[in-house]
Amino acid sequence: MHEQMARMYEAARAAGRLSGEADQTDLARLLNVAPQNVHNWEKRGPSKDALLDAQAAFGVNATWVTTGSGPMFVGGAAPATDEKWPFARLDLRRIQRLSPDERAYVEGKLEAVIEAVEARIQEQKSGQHAA
Template sequence: MKKMHEHMARIYTAASKTGRLDEDHRQASLARLLNVSVQNVNNWESRGPSKEGLLQAQEFLGINATWVLTGQGPLLIEGYDIGKSVKWPFRKIYPQQLFTLSDEELNEIEEDLTYLIGKISRRKG
């Protein structure tokens, strides 16, 4: 088994603390949260995250990039509002909740959201 790069180990630790990481599908979950491929996450596990990946972890998950690089300072950015994440806009729904659903259930949710977004857009416009 390959040794995990220490920066990635820290990212996984911090992502787990946010409650947004599906522990049963860590690579895929982190890839979705950061909007990168699973292959990128796999590469980061051995080589360390790219600068862009590190900044995405900070922006989208509130992970303190300085802590990831040095192990110093707070693990998460104080006052970070998970609801303001550009990549994941929901505060009461987490990606790991969706991983347990079937394709049929996901399609139903997608159809409902599409309908609701259209309804709200029409009301605004």
């Protein structure tokens, strides 16, 4: 594995965004890219865009990933985590940076998805009781 990618995985784990068992698919999901991209980066090193995406996704210092020098995270410390925040692949700080209107939009979308999931669960339970 390319040393820069080893550092990227290390930082994602240190930020609590990937487990110790994480693989290409997990990192790809975190960065919103295809697993093949991550595979290629593991062979040749991450692109500049990949470094910037990782910096935005979990606060890793792109310079640290590239050189191994300086702080691992932008600002010197791992991103703060809220133990009650249930979304491991979504940085709470990204939500907090949104405007009130943008947050309301995201909240509405999330509410609709949760309602759909709850309805599906209820249908599955009803189907099990009828059988």
